[in-house]
Amino acid sequence: MKNITKRPFMILSDFLAVYKFMIDIYEKDWRNGVPAPFLEYALSSGWADKTMSHRNMIWENDGRIVGFCFYESHIGEAFFSLRPGYEEISSEMVIHAQKYLIDKDGNLKLNIFKGQNAVTKAAADAGFEQGGEHVDMIFDFSKQLDYKLPDGLSFVEPGKFDMAKMLICCWKGFDHEKEGPWDGYVDDGYHLYTSPHATPKYPVAIQNKAGDYVCWAGMWWTPENKLAYMEPLCTVPEYRGKGLAAAALSEMYRRMKTLGATHMTGGGSQFYSSIGYEPMITWTYWRKK
Structure with missing residues (x-):
C-alpha cells in the first residue's frame, strides 16, 4: 500500500536526494523527466534564480522520492520528474505548478517530454493545451565521430583549462558582446565547477596560436547513466563555420567513450544532425487555453 506525501524542496538538504532520484528514473528520451545534470547545472549557474526554489515540490512514498515538480531558471515554467508506477500523482503535480510556479503576471509554461503520458493527460484535463514542440538530438556512441581540428588550433590539455579564458569564450560565443565586454568576474565559473557532480576534467577547449579559447564544450559526465551530458557548446563569432x-x-566523444559513455547530448539545430546526431528527446510546451 502506498503512503504518498509531499513537501517543499529544501535546496540545502534535498538536492543530493533529488539528484539520485533523477539518476534512478533516467531514460535516454527523457520520458520520466530531465537527467540529473540538467538540474545541477541550473542550480550551480548564475543565470538561474534560486530564491524561489522553496516553491518546488517533492512527493515521497515512505521516504522514497517518487515525484518532483520544479522550475529551471525562474518561476513561470515547470518541469515534472516522475518515477514509473506513480502516475496517479500527475494531476497533483500539475495543480501544484498552477498554484506555485506561475510568475508575477500569472504566466506558466509546462515543459512536458514525449512519453510523459500521465503528465500530458493531467495538463490537458487541467485546461492546458500544447502550443509547440522542439526535438533535441543525441549522439549514439555505437557510431564514430571523427572530425579533425583545423590547422593552427589545438586542444587545451584536459583538466588544465583557464577559467577566465573559458568565461571570455562563452561570453563571446553566446553573443553577449553586444551587451558590452565581459565583466571579469571569474567566481561564477568556479562556483559552477565546484558543484557536487561537476566533472572539470572532461570539458574540451580549443585555443588559437595566441592561447585564446575560441571554442568550448562543457561536460557533465554521469557514469551511473553512461551519459555524456554536454553543456554548453559555443564558438566565438570569428571562428564559426570552420568546423571547430x-x-x-x-574529441569529447573520444574522451568519454573510453570512460564507458554510450551517448552524448546535443541540441536541436541542423548542425547536430549534420555530424551524425539523431532525434531523441521531444519537448512539448503547454499553456492555459
Whole structure:
C-alpha cells in the first residue's frame, strides 16, 4: 500500500536526494523527466534564480522520492520528474505548478517530454493545451565521430583549462558582446565547477596560436547513466563555420567513450544532425487555453 506525501524542496538538504532520484528514473528520451545534470547545472549557474526554489515540490512514498515538480531558471515554467508506477500523482503535480510556479503576471509554461503520458493527460484535463514542440538530438556512441581540428588550433590539455579564458569564450560565443565586454568576474565559473557532480576534467577547449579559447564544450559526465551530458557548446563569432564545434565534439566523444559513455547530448539545430546526431528527446510546451 502506498503512503504518498509531499513537501517543499529544501535546496540545502534535498538536492543530493533529488539528484539520485533523477539518476534512478533516467531514460535516454527523457520520458520520466530531465537527467540529473540538467538540474545541477541550473542550480550551480548564475543565470538561474534560486530564491524561489522553496516553491518546488517533492512527493515521497515512505521516504522514497517518487515525484518532483520544479522550475529551471525562474518561476513561470515547470518541469515534472516522475518515477514509473506513480502516475496517479500527475494531476497533483500539475495543480501544484498552477498554484506555485506561475510568475508575477500569472504566466506558466509546462515543459512536458514525449512519453510523459500521465503528465500530458493531467495538463490537458487541467485546461492546458500544447502550443509547440522542439526535438533535441543525441549522439549514439555505437557510431564514430571523427572530425579533425583545423590547422593552427589545438586542444587545451584536459583538466588544465583557464577559467577566465573559458568565461571570455562563452561570453563571446553566446553573443553577449553586444551587451558590452565581459565583466571579469571569474567566481561564477568556479562556483559552477565546484558543484557536487561537476566533472572539470572532461570539458574540451580549443585555443588559437595566441592561447585564446575560441571554442568550448562543457561536460557533465554521469557514469551511473553512461551519459555524456554536454553543456554548453559555443564558438566565438570569428571562428564559426570552420568546423571547430564538430572537432570539439569528436574529441569529447573520444574522451568519454573510453570512460564507458554510450551517448552524448546535443541540441536541436541542423548542425547536430549534420555530424551524425539523431532525434531523441521531444519537448512539448503547454499553456492555459
